[in-house]
Amino acid sequence: MQFPQEHELQQAAERIAPYVRRTPLLFSAELNKVTGLDLRFKPENLQHCGAFKFRGACNAVFGLDEETAKRGVTTHSSGNHAAALALAAQMRGIDANIVMPDNAPEVKQRRVRNAGANIHHCVPTLQAREDGVARLVEDLGAHVVHPYDDERIICGQSTALREALQDDDVFNHVIAPVGGGGLLSGTALSLRADGRTARLWGAEPTGADDALRSLRAGHIIPSVKPDTIADGLLTSLGELTWPIIQHNVDDIYTVDDADIVRAMRLLWQYLNIIVEPSGAVSLAVALKQAEQLRSKRILIVISGGNVDLDTAFDLFRRYD
Amino acid sequence: MQFPQEHELQQAAERIAPYVRRTPLLFSAELNKVTGLDLRFKPENLQHCGAFKFRGACNAVFGLDEETAKRGVTTHSSGNHAAALALAAQMRGIDANIVMPDNAPEVKQRRVRNAGANIHHCVPTLQAREDGVARLVEDLGAHVVHPYDDERIICGQSTALREALQDDDVFNHVIAPVGGGGLLSGTALSLRADGRTARLWGAEPTGADDALRSLRAGHIIPSVKPDTIADGLLTSLGELTWPIIQHNVDDIYTVDDADIVRAMRLLWQYLNIIVEPSGAVSLAVALKQAEQLRSKRILIVISGGNVDLDTAFDLFRRYD
Numbered sequence: 001m002q003f004p005q006e007h008e009l010q011q012a013a014e015r016i017a018p019y020v021r022r023t024p025l026l027f028s029a030e031l032n033k034v035t036g037l038d039l040r041f042k043p044e045n046l047q048h049c050g051a052f053k054f055r056g057a058c059n060a061v062f063g064l065d066e067e068t069a070k071r072g073v074t075t076h077s078s079g080n081h082a083a084a085l086a087l088a089a090q091m092r093g094i095d096a097n098i099v100m101p102d103n104a105p106e107v108k109q110r111r112v113r114n115a116g117a118n119i120h121h122c123v124p125t126l127q128a129r130e131d132g133v134a135r136l137v138e139d140l141g142a143h144v145v146h147p148y149d150d151e152r153i154i155c156g157q158s159t160a161l162r163e164a165l166q167d168d169d170v171f172n173h174v175i176a177p178v179g180g181g182g183l184l185s186g187t188a189l190s191l192r193a194d195g196r197t198a199r200l201w202g203a204e205p206t207g208a209d210d211a212l213r214s215l216r217a218g219h220i221i222p223s224v225k226p227d228t229i230a231d232g233l234l235t236s237l238g239e240l241t242w243p244i245i246q247h248n249v250d251d252i253y254t255v256d257d258a259d260i261v262r263a264m265r266l267l268w269q270y271l272n273i274i275v276e277p278s279g280a281v282s283l284a285v286a287l288k289q290a291e292q293l294r295s296k297r298i299l300i301v302i303s304g305g306n307v308d309l310d311t312a313f314d315l316f317r318r319y320d
Numbered sequence: 321m322q323f324p325q326e327h328e329l330q331q332a333a334e335r336i337a338p339y340v341r342r343t344p345l346l347f348s349a350e351l352n353k354v355t356g357l358d359l360r361f362k363p364e365n366l367q368h369c370g371a372f373k374f375r376g377a378c379n380a381v382f383g384l385d386e387e388t389a390k391r392g393v394t395t396h397s398s399g400n401h402a403a404a405l406a407l408a409a410q411m412r413g414i415d416a417n418i419v420m421p422d423n424a425p426e427v428k429q430r431r432v433r434n435a436g437a438n439i440h441h442c443v444p445t446l447q448a449r450e451d452g453v454a455r456l457v458e459d460l461g462a463h464v465v466h467p468y469d470d471e472r473i474i475c476g477q478s479t480a481l482r483e484a485l486q487d488d489d490v491f492n493h494v495i496a497p498v499g500g501g502g503l504l505s506g507t508a509l510s511l512r513a514d515g516r517t518a519r520l521w522g523a524e525p526t527g528a529d530d531a532l533r534s535l536r537a538g539h540i541i542p543s544v545k546p547d548t549i550a551d552g553l554l555t556s557l558g559e560l561t562w563p564i565i566q567h568n569v570d571d572i573y574t575v576d577d578a579d580i581v582r583a584m585r586l587l588w589q590y591l592n593i594i595v596e597p598s599g600a601v602s603l604a605v606a607l608k609q610a611e612q613l614r615s616k617r618i619l620i621v622i623s624g625g626n627v628d629l630d631t632a633f634d635l636f637r638r639y640d
Contacts, residue, residue: 021346023344029407030430030431034434107589115350268594272370272594272626274592309588
């Protein structure tokens with residue numbers, strides 16, 4: 001199997017550069033002192049739409065030929081991919097039709113609406129979501145953009161680490177969260193294309209540890225009834241993301257919901273940024289594996305920040 | 321009276337560049353849609369120590385000659401200047417002795433301690449604070465760095481807007497908060513040195529509107545018993561900051577605490593950043609004066625983000 005090559009990663013970086021925000025590399029001297037670790041953060045919660053997903057969506061949308069683009073794009077998503085695709089489509093001036101389950105968080109529905117997309121509600125089953133997309137393809141000829149199992153998406157997501165590597169060249173360790181694997185596989189490609197020997201870890205909630213189990217088993221083990229507050233990491237690995245992860249990720253570590261909320265609170269307190277539960281999983285892993293990480297410089301990829309504030313306050317209270 | 325000149329502003333920018341974070345220029349397409357305004361943000365809550373204060377402190381500390389520096393620095397502060405001076409001193413490897421009133425917020429005391437400074441507690445009166453500093457000067461020969469009424473501080477604070485002007489050259493309007501006036505006067509100097517015709521407004525809490533009253537009266541009217549949740553904006557204008565503001569600021573607008581909390585919540589929700597009450601005052605002014613600002617591009621200077629999370633949650637509940 002042929003993984004995306006350096007020139008494809010570079011093409012993605014150039015294509016999306018006019019549209020994405022180049023997020024800064026952050027650190028807190030105080031958090032480093034408190035944790036005893038040398039942590040750097042790539043805060044994709046500060047990306048447009050509040051998540052790294054906008055990178056992949058831009059790469060897909062701006063890579064379409066005119067003929068395809070004018071029929072618009074579609075996807076099903078309960079989360080950040082929906083808003084990202086909607087905003088990328090709006091920036092290109094084409095339609096976006098998004099199938100969202102009824103129970104999608106209100107904050108995420110609002111972002112889709114405000115980016116000018118049409119929301120098509122469905123019951124929250126994978127079948128209903130896929131049926132919804134199939135109807136939009138048939139009725140409108142809309143082009144489907146999968147949230148992660150798509151080379152254009154993987155290449156788009158790779159640009160976050162690409163920027164971080166340009167900003168700081170002494171990482172010994174990179175930790176990124178894994179749900180469907182778009183961010184982790186893109187991160188892996190950028191890290192290896194750069195020739196770095198840095199170790200790469202995936203970070204996963206204990207209640208949705210299908211990537212860890214897949215890595216141990218040597219084949220994809222789908223996520224069944226995942227149970228975690230990290231609602232961005234519930235999905236299973238894809239056919240394209242899995243082999244990239246299998247060949248390039250050194251290990252995957254899990255953390256439970258209490259660890260995640262503790263890491264979330266540290267990010268809010270010390271970096272003055274709002275991070276959603278899924279976005280705090282990498283830091284939670286670093287804290288849990290601290291002994292292995294002493295005297296290493298660690299890059300923590302923060303995936304997103306789209307959490308309803310009242311929900312976040314409840315989490316802080318519940319896990320205090 | 322001779323105001324600091326362009327070459328001094330440039331010298332400050334060069335001196336502190338290796339130490340400060342170049343904060344990004346942020347915007348939210350969604351927030352612009354919701355408010356009907358074209359807003360850009362300079363988020364100094366993402367600065368080291370979580371506030372613009374670090375810029376001025378760095379300029380003062382790294383501008384000291386060796387002889388003076390080795391006796392250390394001192395100041396009295398209940399807030400962000402204390403932590404900023406402590407961190408700047410730590411970066412230069414010199415001592416910092418900070419006089420803090422007993423009632424200084426715990427989050428701000430913690431930042432000072434974690435930057436390796438010595439805290440000297442006193443009762444919360446101006447007299448006790450000044451006596452504390454005088455003793456440290458006598459005992460240690462420590463060098464005093466005033467939080468705002470000092471040209472080195474004003475020039476340091478000017479660098480925030482200087483960066484913003486380099487990142488975007490079409491601002492019609494700049495709004496910055498005013499307490500002692502260090503940030504607003506520095507912002508004014510950078511704006512005028514650049515030859516911009518953009519209008520500059522100061523933003524102030526109704527419960528601490530001494531700058532507005534001073535501007536109307538034509539002379540400094542000190543702040544007496546200020547009453548606002550914006551605890552970074554309680555101080556009076558200084559002898560150095562006042563004339564710069566008087567000659568360069570087009571107007572000052574006030575907002576009440578409910579306006580401030582509403583603006584704070586918008587920043588948290590749409591930009592995924594944590595902003596303290598004082599840091600949200602500029603946006604609150606923009607929202608209140610929205611009619612005047614339609615079709616203008618507005619730069620909102622966010623001063624800092626050091627708010628205790630539980631305090632912030634209480635504010636959100638109280639003003640919901």
